[in-house]
Amino acid sequence: MASSQLFTNIKTLVTNDPAVDNGSLGIIEDAAFIVDEGKIAWVGSAGQAPDADQQFDVDGRAVLPGFVESHSHLVFQGDRSVEFAARMEGKKYEAGGIRTTIEKTRSATDQQLKTNIQRYMNEYLRQGTTTVEVKSGYGQSAASEVQGVKVAATCTDEVTLLAAHVAPEEYAGRQDEYVQMAIDEMIPLAANYAKWIDVFCEKGAFTEEQSRAILTAGVQHGLVPRVHGNQLTYGSGVLLAVEFDAASVDHVVYLSDADVDALANSNTVATVLPGADFSTRNDYPNARRLLDAGVTVALGADCNPGTSFTTSIPFCIAIAVRDLKMSPNEAVWAATAGGAQALRRDDIGRISPGARANFMALDAPNHLHLAYRPGVPLVSGVWKDGTLTHGSSRLQENNA
Ligand SMILES: N=CN[C@@H](CCC(=O)O)C(=O)O
Numbered sequence: 001m002a003s004s005q006l007f008t009n010i011k012t013l014v015t016n017d018p019a020v021d022n023g024s025l026g027i028i029e030d031a032a033f034i035v036d037e038g039k040i041a042w043v044g045s046a047g048q049a050p051d052a053d054q055q056f057d058v059d060g061r062a063v064l065p066g067f068v069e070s071h072s073h074l075v076f077q078g079d080r081s082v083e084f085a086a087r088m089e090g091k092k093y094e095a096g097g098i099r100t101t102i103e104k105t106r107s108a109t110d111q112q113l114k115t116n117i118q119r120y121m122n123e124y125l126r127q128g129t130t131t132v133e134v135k136s137g138y139g140q141s142a143a144s145e146v147q148g149v150k151v152a153a154t155c156t157d158e159v160t161l162l163a164a165h166v167a168p169e170e171y172a173g174r175q176d177e178y179v180q181m182a183i184d185e186m187i188p189l190a191a192n193y194a195k196w197i198d199v200f201c202e203k204g205a206f207t208e209e210q211s212r213a214i215l216t217a218g219v220q221h222g223l224v225p226r227v228h229g230n231q232l233t234y235g236s237g238v239l240l241a242v243e244f245d246a247a248s249v250d251h252v253v254y255l256s257d258a259d260v261d262a263l264a265n266s267n268t269v270a271t272v273l274p275g276a277d278f279s280t281r282n283d284y285p286n287a288r289r290l291l292d293a294g295v296t297v298a299l300g301a302d303c304n305p306g307t308s309f310t311t312s313i314p315f316c317i318a319i320a321v322r323d324l325k326m327s328p329n330e331a332v333w334a335a336t337a338g339g340a341q342a343l344r345r346d347d348i349g350r351i352s353p354g355a356r357a358n359f360m361a362l363d364a365p366n367h368l369h370l371a372y373r374p375g376v377p378l379v380s381g382v383w384k385d386g387t388l389t390h391g392s393s394r395l396q397e398n399n400a
């Protein structure tokens with residue numbers, strides 16, 4: 001039978017609730033909150049907590065909302081560690097490497113794809129991530145993309161059809177024909193299993209015109225746009241995303257003043273993915289410039305076998321603080337509330353009444369330690385809908 005639970009003895013609670021007047025993270029010191037029926041029912045200072053059926057003592061740890069990953073490519077098979085090693089020896093990253101994964105992904109069974117998705121979603125979870133968007137995009141045929149989104153839909157509610165990632169081998173030199181095939185055959189079928197439509201609008205991938213055609217077809221089938229843009233070069237990805245009122249445009253490394261202005265006057269979130277820039281030795285995006293212009297910034301890990309084979313949002317927070325010039329508070333907000341906004345969700349990314357009880361406890365007194373102690377596994381407990389789904393024995397000692 002469902003019962004209410006009081007979480008107490010929290011040294012620092014990040015609520016992301018603007019109604020808590022303590023800066024953008026809505027921090028409450030010496031806090032407590034109550035979970036009822038999988039949702040947050042009450043939040044406040046520990047001394048004023050009402051009674052609940054059960055009590056969980058977090059022993060002076062920090063508690064924050066689960067990370068919201070708004071960009072991952074978990075529908076894949078195969079390993080590209082050799083390509084990574086070559087890059088670290090000076091070879092340049094090009095979008096064409098995606099074709100290596102296409103070959104392997106096309107021959108995978110549903111069960112193999114599902115096992116892979118679950119494996120990496122579990123990795124995400126153990127590091128504090130309670131929501132993961134999952135993209136297809138390594139099939140690039142109608143049959144393989146439909147298979148990808150169908151399997152992904154059994155693992156997460158946030159499924160993206162990446163209809164145009166890179167034109168596969170059999171369409172070499174015939175990209176327009178690939179786009180037409182995607183519009184006529186792939187999108188109508190795959191739309192039944194996806195929520196979002198995505199496109200890689202970039203030199204070496206798809207042009208502005210081809211990307212526009214894909215997004216238009218996705219919208220006609222009820223999907224909401226998101227865009228990979230401005231990752232490797234200056235280009236039209238950002239303006240295209242704004243034109244389509246996309247939920248987010250992701251990577252945003254090479255931006256003109258017009259791109260930044262357009263984002264600042266839009267509902268489109270700019271998602272930074274520093275794991276990809278780290279593992280391709282690319283420039284980092286200038287998140288400071290975006291934030292100072294008033295753009296909403298989200299932060300993700302972008303787990304994929306080519307450019308960013310990490311599921312560690314804490315690692316990405318550390319890079320964002322060190323090299324994207326974000327403050328620790330801004331990076332934590334971007335990985336929680338920012339990710340939620342990039343998925344147009346208001347039930348996650350916060351610890352305030354009515355939100356889903358998705359949260360984590362850190363082996364640290366506050367959230368700053370995520371950037372201050374890079375590479376250290378600080379996440380000691382993760383709850384999803386009020387249920388402890390990952391937790392160390394140290395955390396549970398007091399509550400045995
Ligand atoms: N940028 C495009 N897609 C992926 C990488 C794809 C790959 O190289 O496999 C990304 O988000 O970085």
Ligand SMILES: [Zn+2]
Binds near residue numbers: 071073228302
């Ligand atoms: Zn991507």
